[in-house]
Amino acid sequence: MNTNSSNIMALAPNTSNKRETVCIFGTGDFGRALGHKMIQSGYPVVYGSRSTQISNLIPKDAEVLSHAEAAQKAAIIIIAIQRQHYNFLTPLAEILRGKVVVDISNNLKLNQYPESNAEYLAQLLPGAKVVKAFNTVSAWALQSGALDASRQVFVCGDDVEAKQMVMNIVRALGLTPLDQGSLLAAQGIENYPLQLFPMWKFPIFLSLGLTAFFFFYCLALDVIYTYVYEKNNFSFFIAITIPNRICPVMALILLALVYLPGVLAAIIQLYRGTKYRRFPDWLDKWMLCRKQLGLIALAFASLHAVFTLVSPMRAFVRWRTGKGIISQALNNKTEPLDTTNAWLSDSYLALGILGFFFFVLVGITSLPSVSNSVNWREFRFVQSKLGYLTLILCTAHTLVYGGKWFLSPSAYRWYLPNIYMLSLVVPCTVLVVKFVLVFPCVDKPLTQIRQGWERNPKYSE
Amino acid sequence: MNTNSSNIMALAPNTSNKRETVCIFGTGDFGRALGHKMIQSGYPVVYGSRSTQISNLIPKDAEVLSHAEAAQKAAIIIIAIQRQHYNFLTPLAEILRGKVVVDISNNLKLNQYPESNAEYLAQLLPGAKVVKAFNTVSAWALQSGALDASRQVFVCGDDVEAKQMVMNIVRALGLTPLDQGSLLAAQGIENYPLQLFPMWKFPIFLSLGLTAFFFFYCLALDVIYTYVYEKNNFSFFIAITIPNRICPVMALILLALVYLPGVLAAIIQLYRGTKYRRFPDWLDKWMLCRKQLGLIALAFASLHAVFTLVSPMRAFVRWRTGKGIISQALNNKTEPLDTTNAWLSDSYLALGILGFFFFVLVGITSLPSVSNSVNWREFRFVQSKLGYLTLILCTAHTLVYGGKWFLSPSAYRWYLPNIYMLSLVVPCTVLVVKFVLVFPCVDKPLTQIRQGWERNPKYSE
């Protein structure tokens, strides 16, 4: 969709005479790719290299000179070499004085060096205006033009004018510059492309662990128990029946885990009588991954919805339905409509649908562009009020669905409870505690504490 | 998802020696929270306070001085006190001359004062460079680090350099500054956090009102009538059957209400022969909430889709299906396939699916990030062309579904029409009028009027 925007920036090559010359130090893969792209966008490019003989890999229209000569030809020098070779720049410090020097390097590990590459470069070249940029773009993406991913280029630097010059080049290449402030931001910018969903790791491992546990629990109770005691081979339950037991359980538990830390934080604050002491570390981390937990819960809920909706199409369900009808037909009688049963069946379906509806609504507001267009009050309303409504509806859905089995002995195979009973523990706890916290006698001191009041001011740090 | 970006900005504390000192006037809750966060981000913080004895609530590493002393230590002064106490700043006007003074205050009501707090501050301190910022962030969010909501901080001010300094601080705290232009924008920025979905109020109240009306209408016709005249207790219809009658009706009516004002506007323009007279106020307001009406209609349509899809799982439907089959089996005969019925059933399902598909497509383009990446022509194409296609498909879906009942007397219980007949009134009107407006003899003058032509130029204002 935003691929169109590439055309906005696309410049006719015939306007190239207006562009300032750019110098690139280093003729490696990224240096060449960047040079190619810049020449396409109308920039005269001169390479600074140790060996000035023109390699046939270097873009045709580019000049290749020694480092010193090349640097003198341009106001902007892009350093396309690795950090460990930066010290060769020290003799050039005088030539680079006052020039815009662009650090595009990345590291192999998070926080590999004590200071960021760009800050290290700025120390080596005290007279140069160092700008960090382009490190989030890959050589391949530049060359192939397949910039379907993020076109964002983080730019930071202490000199505002130098930053502007670099941002103009970024725009001319069809990318979107994002000003990140001073060079202090370089460390973060260099760490950025090394991450692979860091906030998602804990929620995903937690989900996988719980899913595996519930899978074997269900396998034991639904397939193995049935096979051992009833001699029925229900191994095909592995495909749909068991996933459709695990998904709602996971969705409900994870959704409750989203709201549990908030409830715990309130209890801790009430107990301490102050909000000025840090929460335990695990609680802090838990609170920071609530959004991810919620979205994984939504994924499980969606899978549950689809698994449920396909059930009339399953061979097993069609066989069971047919069997029931045929036995009635053979007995020559029609069972009357059981109104209680109809009420229960319709209620839990309706509760589930409404719960899922609000869940999706809350999920949509966590899309970056939507959450950016609501204010804090609106975001809190959706995430807290609608979130709790979702939790209540989903818990009620589960209670109505399985309520009748709580007292039935056949639900306790091998003396183990059915998993939907396990799934109710966390959400019910959260809802009960939240219900207590909403009482005025508890809510009032909590609100006071959150506004800065302290029970024992001495104990605050 | 964008929580990662916090890491980009996260600065190692060891680089803090480069940060300029920031002064905060006021040691209240927000002043302390902001100070904490700034110290974490490496800014030396000095508090200006009436009582200079160090409270244990104030961050440890911060200095506390008198207002005048504190202000002299820093180039940026953040005013974390309430507007009604601003006049104490008048004696400090000379000290604050040339300094960047940041107004972070909020009001309790929309447009509480004739001028914004920031403009009032600028009047009190004519020599200071006043910048408005940080008012959309809560103390709690700053302290807990739970910035999962909008990280956007609106910044405005008349001095560009002062604004840049404040925006750098905003970025260093892990937030996203948004330049809103001159200090004139402060009023809007101060009103922003007080709103709770202002554009959604009318559409939501309208929907709730209509839903309540149709609920009681259906309750009367489907449950009470059946109970009184047919002695059937269908009270469980409240859970699914009745919601699944209301949802499609609401979706269709609200979708038609999205396109009705455009049609009315065209008629008014044709009648007046000019586009240079304002529409009546109600029409203007109606046109401004079309997007919200459309999204609520989409929510009802989605609920209708899910309510429909679960129907084969309902105890009532399974009982009814079984009864039908058993009665055929007991009569020893199989009914042949009724091709007309198969055609009708498949057609209305297919029309509904296609209508819903295009509805979702139109809904996706109203996501902020998607609508920002299409141009005006593309947006109009989707919202107008695909929107009308959706309306036509959904109206056809309803007509095919209920067409056979229009002439059946049993559909008129208590001489009242079924609600799907009511639901067809608005969409059919819109489609008929739109059909007339598309005729060249009507479309041509309308296009001329919209391009600026006037029938009676004298009457224009």
Added chain:
Amino acid sequence: MNTNSSNIMALAPNTSNKRETVCIFGTGDFGRALGHKMIQSGYPVVYGSRSTQISNLIPKDAEVLSHAEAAQKAAIIIIAIQRQHYNFLTPLAEILRGKVVVDISNNLKLNQYPESNAEYLAQLLPGAKVVKAFNTVSAWALQSGALDASRQVFVCGDDVEAKQMVMNIVRALGLTPLDQGSLLAAQGIENYPLQLFPMWKFPIFLSLGLTAFFFFYCLALDVIYTYVYEKNNFSFFIAITIPNRICPVMALILLALVYLPGVLAAIIQLYRGTKYRRFPDWLDKWMLCRKQLGLIALAFASLHAVFTLVSPMRAFVRWRTGKGIISQALNNKTEPLDTTNAWLSDSYLALGILGFFFFVLVGITSLPSVSNSVNWREFRFVQSKLGYLTLILCTAHTLVYGGKWFLSPSAYRWYLPNIYMLSLVVPCTVLVVKFVLVFPCVDKPLTQIRQGWERNPKYSE
């Protein structure tokens, strides 16, 4: 959703005394609309016009003067006239020297003139600071306030200060300025509003062509063949049965077409032994529209999901189910559960659900705001790893569904294979070649080539 933001900018008219005067050349439709809006936002507006008699169309509070007089009254002059009349500005060059001149014009065709209108204007007025802006907003949108579409105004210009002044006006009108760099970007900005989904054209025509082909193929085999040889009138298959055969086939083929060019590119690179030669043009173009192909495939997959889920509600399916049950009842016997059949039925449903789930996940990450908040590594992980997982699951879903018919002669009506067999050709090819490419003996040289290694360095250009 982002309509709220209009309120942020909304300025009380009583603050208007601070705004600088703006001059508008031209009293046409857009000039008047812009003037109206500016006066509403508190800007004094003066029109420059050939005839200085005040027309009643011009906003009341605006002054109308000759071009020269009007230009002298303001620092910013907006040129609301068409490019072909720009030469009348030449005599005014001296008066406009040093002023900010805003070009708001659009063309009727893409790249209508060799240079952009703004650059042409800059050539005519060498002393003026030309800024391009406002061309993406329509007069109607300005006047009606119905800015529900993109509020983005692209701004470019060579003078940074002039650009800032124009961007402040853009913000004051409730729009979002987007700095696009120097005036060289004007060509792209002028082309932008003329486009109608240019990247979508090829994928959509391809899909329509394939859909038409498969429709007639299915019509022949399912309706005409059945009518001719079995005397059954299954014409109602056109509504749901045939669409539900075409949709999955289209989804699978288009999804495979997303990954085919990547596989072809790898083969070409391996064959050539270098990555420094351009791919054929058709491959380049194909690679650039992969996102669009994938999203259309997702649309077909979603339609397939819904068409499948409604099947138990279809009159035909209910009749067929009833017939099967009745025949069992009349024969006084109940068929036992066929476990193999249950396994097959559940497996292909589960595979389809999982495939669709991952497909939706990949689709969500292609939303602009989501893809902007992930880094390159994360984007590649989702689009490549999860994308291939989707392709594998969907291919397996089709294989399990139709596997048993491959060897059945009745599946080859008129000696033609069923369309799901056709649909498997492309995905299986892609998966087999990809499987070969993943082998270390093939993967290693490919990785080397992609890192810049060349087999025959001489042949590279």
